[in-house]
Amino acid sequence: MSSTLQHDGLPVGAEKQDKKPDERGERRFHRQSALMYESVRRQTFINWPLTFLDPDKLAAVGFFYLRTEDHVQCAFCRGIVGFWDPSDDPLTEHKKHFPNCPFVAGVATGNVPKDGSDDQTGKAFKLLDDYYNYRVANTRPQSSTNYQTDSLCIPETNKVAFPALNTIQSRCQTFARWPKGIGVSIDALAEAGFFSTGLADWVQCFHCGGGLHSWRQEDDPWTEHSRFYPYCPFVRMQRGEDTVIHCWKENPAPSVPPRPIALTPEESDLLLHHPIAKRAIEMGLSPASMKGALKLRLEKLGMMCRTVTEAMELVFDYEEEQRRNNAEKNSSYDGIPIAETRDSTPTEHMTVEVQNPFFPMDSSAIPFSIEQNPEYLKLLSEVEQLRRDVLMEEKRLMCRQCHGQRVAVVFQPCSHLHLCAECARPVDTCPSCGTVVRGTLRPIIG
Incomplete structure (x- = not known):
């Protein structure tokens, strides 16, 4: 160039x-x-x-x-x-x-392109795109949404999305990297309840958690807040309910047809045609478990996984929850523990019922003899070991100080990668070896 x-x-x-x-x-x-x-x-x-x-x-x-x-x-x-x-x-x-x-x-990622093809993958992309548009237009952000920059972490709350940013002064401090030439006053944005996420011109409301981007010079933050999030308690309290409703009716936000939050069985089947799901299934994960895990995630967060590793962990957690639920259901019969009603008559071979996490049957699990299926038990052991290895690798990528964010900063010259950007910002010496920090790098962790 x-x-x-x-x-x-x-x-x-x-x-x-x-x-x-x-x-x-x-x-x-x-x-x-x-x-x-x-x-x-x-x-x-x-x-x-x-x-x-x-x-x-x-x-x-x-x-x-x-x-x-x-x-x-x-x-x-x-x-x-x-x-x-x-x-x-x-x-x-x-x-x-x-x-x-x-x-x-x-590499398979969570990318959702404007595909336009008529095959199953194209239909899956269209479903995800339509579902995202519905969720962002008709639902309020989850209260567990985290502050999106590397400068502050907000605790969860059911009342205010970002309680640490409930003052104009605290919100103004987040605009340190606000792009020049946007044409919208930082003071006006902060007064209207918005703080900068640190990404381009993306801002969020501290109270309702709603975010807006793509600002223009003529935009009025109060009007835009009222237009896109008319049910925000902060806007209604500050501007008055009648004013907010008037702004919303005069220039309503884009809308999409209503639909249920829950995915239909046909829509759930389409999720398996996303590249991440295909790749995870090729690696041996159960299609049924993958479908169930992605369905729950989409219904909860409205978003796909970003990586195959994230999808694998999601499936492992889903299968663990399923096994736990099945164990609770099978632990008693009419209130009487199964162990107390077991027939004491000896049998030639003990049979147990085990769910296969990779190749589930359409019907209930079929009893089989352990002595006749040693390879099956070996496979289960390998699956569990794989799950432990994945979780261990994920823990290695977590900040050793806050344990809440991924590591993001490499100290120079010692090259230690142990802290997230937030925890590394005030550090002058490496906490691992004590070397004076003379510079930092941002590695690409994919």
Whole structure:
């Protein structure tokens, strides 16, 4: 890519031109993981300055707009690319600068593209996209949503989504990385209940947890808050219920047809055609367990898993819960413990009933002789060992100080990777070896 720049930081030939403002669709979000959806990434390209580079192509290869010059960031590897030339191809540049990105390397990710095909995978993508749009338009964010930057962690609460940010001053402090040129006052945003998530122009309400992005210069934060989240208690208390309802009726937010939160059996079957589900099943996981685990996650959070590892852990937890429930159901009969009613007559072979977590039958589990199926017990042992190994690897990636966030900072020159960005920020010496920290790196953990 050429380094020849103009005075405004843009490549030669990229002069800004007067053009009709981009049409804005759905601007709400509940979590930053929404950027796994190509449709969401496309919505971030508001006021895109380059006429020669199609935002659709950028969104299709994993990029979203940072609202700073022409800089875009990958939703999967977090790599940033900017200063584009007319001859640049988004996918080629992505691979050249970030060859280890799981998205461009062909690894199964939680990406949900605007596929448009009529096969089962295309139908699965459309289901996920439609379901996300319904959830973000018709439900309130979960109270367990965490603060999305690396500067603060908010405890869970059932009343206020982010209680530590209930003052204007605390919310203003979150706008340290607010992009220049957005044209919306930081003070006005904070007064309307919003704080910056640290990602582009994405903000959330401290009270209802509702998020908005893709701001324009003429936007009024109070009006936008009332329009997109008319049931937020903070807005109703500050602006008055009548004013909020008027804003909402005058310019209603995008809406989608209502539907049940619960997925139908046919919709649940489609989840197995997502690349993450396919890859996990190829590795030996049970299709039935995968379907059940993804269904529960989607109904709870409205989002797919980001990685195959996350999907595997989800399935292991689901199967463990299923085994626990089955054990509780089988532990007694009419209130009498089974052990007390067992027939004492000796049998030639003891038979037990075991659920196969990888190849479940359509009917109930079939009794079999342990002595005749040693390979089966060996398989169960290997599955349990695999589960323990995965959990151990996940724990190794957790911050050793807060134990709540993933490790994200490599100290230099000792190269220790033990802390998340929040815990590493105030550290001057490495807590593991005591070496003076002279710099930090952000590794790509995929």
